[in-house]
Amino acid sequence: MSHVGKEDEDVRVIVRCRPLTRSEADRNCRSVVQVMEDQGLIEIRNSTTNAERQVFKFDTVYGCYSNQEDIYEKSVRPVVSSVLEGFNGTIFAYGQTGSGKTYTMEGDISDKGVVPRSFEHMFDCITSSCNTRYLVQASFLEIYQDEIKDLLDPHNGNQLVVREKPKIGVEVYGISSCLCNSKEDLERVLAAGIFSRSTGATKINERSSRSHAILTVTVEMDNGSPQSGQVIRVGKLNLVDLAGSERQSKSGAVGKRLREAARINLSLSALGNVISALVEGRQHVPYRDSKLTHLLKDSLGGNAKTLMIANIGPASYNYFESLNTLQYASRAKNIQNKPVVNSEPKDALVRVYQQEIERLNKLLSEQNPQMVMKIPVQVRSVGEQTDLYPDSHDNELRRKGSISSQVYLEIKESAVNEIERNKELVAVEKKEVEELKEKIALMESTLLHGSKSIMDLTNEQQMALEVGRKKIVRQKDREISIRQQVRLRQEMWQTYSTLQQKVDAKAHELQALRFNVDVIKGENLRVTSEMDTLIRELNDEQNTLLKELKKKFLIMEKFIRIDELNALIGRASYDESRQCWFLQPSQCDEPQMRNRYSEIISRYDSHSGNGRRFCRDIIELELDHHPRTTYDLPLRLHNNK
Numbered sequence: 001m002s003h004v005g006k007e008d009e010d011v012r013v014i015v016r017c018r019p020l021t022r023s024e025a026d027r028n029c030r031s032v033v034q035v036m037e038d039q040g041l042i043e044i045r046n047s048t049t050n051a052e053r054q055v056f057k058f059d060t061v062y063g064c065y066s067n068q069e070d071i072y073e074k075s076v077r078p079v080v081s082s083v084l085e086g087f088n089g090t091i092f093a094y095g096q097t098g099s100g101k102t103y104t105m106e107g108d109i110s111d112k113g114v115v116p117r118s119f120e121h122m123f124d125c126i127t128s129s130c131n132t133r134y135l136v137q138a139s140f141l142e143i144y145q146d147e148i149k150d151l152l153d154p155h156n157g158n159q160l161v162v163r164e165k166p167k168i169g170v171e172v173y174g175i176s177s178c179l180c181n182s183k184e185d186l187e188r189v190l191a192a193g194i195f196s197r198s199t200g201a202t203k204i205n206e207r208s209s210r211s212h213a214i215l216t217v218t219v220e221m222d223n224g225s226p227q228s229g230q231v232i233r234v235g236k237l238n239l240v241d242l243a244g245s246e247r248q249s250k251s252g253a254v255g256k257r258l259r260e261a262a263r264i265n266l267s268l269s270a271l272g273n274v275i276s277a278l279v280e281g282r283q284h285v286p287y288r289d290s291k292l293t294h295l296l297k298d299s300l301g302g303n304a305k306t307l308m309i310a311n312i313g314p315a316s317y318n319y320f321e322s323l324n325t326l327q328y329a330s331r332a333k334n335i336q337n338k339p340v341v342n343s344e345p346k347d348a349l350v351r352v353y354q355q356e357i358e359r360l361n362k363l364l365s366e367q368n369p370q371m372v373m374k375i376p377v378q379v380r381s382v383g384e385q386t387d388l389y390p391d392s393h394d395n396e397l398r399r400k401g402s403i404s405s406q407v408y409l410e411i412k413e414s415a416v417n418e419i420e421r422n423k424e425l426v427a428v429e430k431k432e433v434e435e436l437k438e439k440i441a442l443m444e445s446t447l448l449h450g451s452k453s454i455m456d457l458t459n460e461q462q463m464a465l466e467v468g469r470k471k472i473v474r475q476k477d478r479e480i481s482i483r484q485q486v487r488l489r490q491e492m493w494q495t496y497s498t499l500q501q502k503v504d505a506k507a508h509e510l511q512a513l514r515f516n517v518d519v520i521k522g523e524n525l526r527v528t529s530e531m532d533t534l535i536r537e538l539n540d541e542q543n544t545l546l547k548e549l550k551k552k553f554l555i556m557e558k559f560i561r562i563d564e565l566n567a568l569i570g571r572a573s574y575d576e577s578r579q580c581w582f583l584q585p586s587q588c589d590e591p592q593m594r595n596r597y598s599e600i601i602s603r604y605d606s607h608s609g610n611g612r613r614f615c616r617d618i619i620e621l622e623l624d625h626h627p628r629t630t631y632d633l634p635l636r637l638h639n640n641k
């Protein structure tokens, strides 16, 4: 196969962020992803540490409002168009389970995804072409636990092995492939493969696929002519839906599922290693570490135009997986491929078919004259000159002149027999011719070509132009509405940022206040402990005093009854200037009381100076506890002088 050389080309990487799913919205999940489509930027922030934000730049980014058509027209169409020029093209979807890989690749009934759109695109091009013959084949495989499974023939007993052919690239030996004459044929191939594909329920996404699926469409094109010489090109399109890249702990997988997840992660980590090796320009790229990487060898760093669609979910609980996908994708965009047009392959099927058709046609044209020669024209009646054959045999009979009836009958019989034999022969040959014609028709139908005249094509192109113009107008309208949305969202974002700043400032203040509170708390603790000590000391002192007081009371009780003393204390007052205690005469009105006081005083007087002093001290102390201060009149209790 000869290759038309081209420039090196980066692997194109786009990111698609799906909207929050209904169940996420019901659970009030928060979005932590911000997509800036016009700048190709995507920002992701960690909701637990709100300050941690990371921004990534890609070829194109698609937010939750993006639709399948946008993605196909802008990012996928160029790759498929290249396949129809003879390049290899690979489109692969990467992302955690439930991030939208299958949705992006297959789509749903209302909005077709990349795969059915590429079928439509291919056959639109084929039917509108002129002077080119196409042969389209498809194969569909799955890599499950590092084993290749033929999805179009799940019971295929062949050993499916990946092998590399010089100048052709990587192929799976032993896999079945299907000739496809229309996009409907390709859709049937897709449906059959999806049916066979190994799927199972995990905690994250019930219809989660846990295998890698690769649908390969090979298009052989022959636009040569006997005059210009044959030019055959082969384009190969790989459509890859990878298994989910979630963390095992999160998927809730156990037992068999856990082992599966480990192997899936193994091939995805092998993919990561290949990407790293390519980006770092290492000598050895470990393609053979897994079947997946071996099969994608041409697509990563080889002869292919590759588009990676990294899918992420926006919810905060997917933060780490989405961040991981963005980092993975960010590395992949540095891979350099060397795509070339694959032309003049030695084993092109389109050539084999054309040669066979030519051979059959030749055979057909050789058979027809023989048949005509053997068909008898007519047999005349008895006695007449016989004219059995239009050829020389009849002429010979004629030359011999008239013949007898007996001879005539014999001749007739043998002629009739010969006619019967000929009829049988003719029937057999007719059948053969029919079979040949059928075979040629079948082979012709396999070789697809545009059936349009130049006039038709021109009209169609005019119409397509018109449709294109209308589409541009619609696109512009959409662009305006998107711009408005973006502006709105930017404003919201700014408001949010301002609010965020305020929140940050308040958080700062709060932190400072917390610090102050801590300081005050410390101070408080210190003061409380000091107070405790003081109270303890005072209590001790009080206790000592009380003890002393008790002692004094004990002594006092020898002189005076305690209730009398209390009564006395309650009524007496101390005269500072005279330094003695007094009782109001009004309060000593009762003759009984007065007598009693006299008795007490006389008792004091009759005791030693010590006794008097005790009495005064006690009165002072008691007055401290019952602070009544204004007594003035002259019942002199005692004088300490």
Ligand SMILES: Nc1ncnc2c1ncn2[C@@H]1O[C@H](COP(=O)(O)OP(=O)(O)OP(=O)(O)O)[C@@H](O)[C@H]1O
Pocket (backbone or CB within 6 Å): 017, 018, 019, 021, 095, 096, 097, 098, 099, 100, 101, 102, 103, 104, 205, 207, 208, 209, 210, 242, 243, 244, 245, 311
């Ligand atoms: N862009 C989108 N718009 C609307 N819904 C989407 C979008 N992307 C994904 N979804 C929805 O999200 C759910 C999960 O998507 P999907 O099955 O494609 O995930 P996945 O990555 O292929 O998962 P798995 O790895 O298990 O195959 C589906 O219900 C799908 O319809």
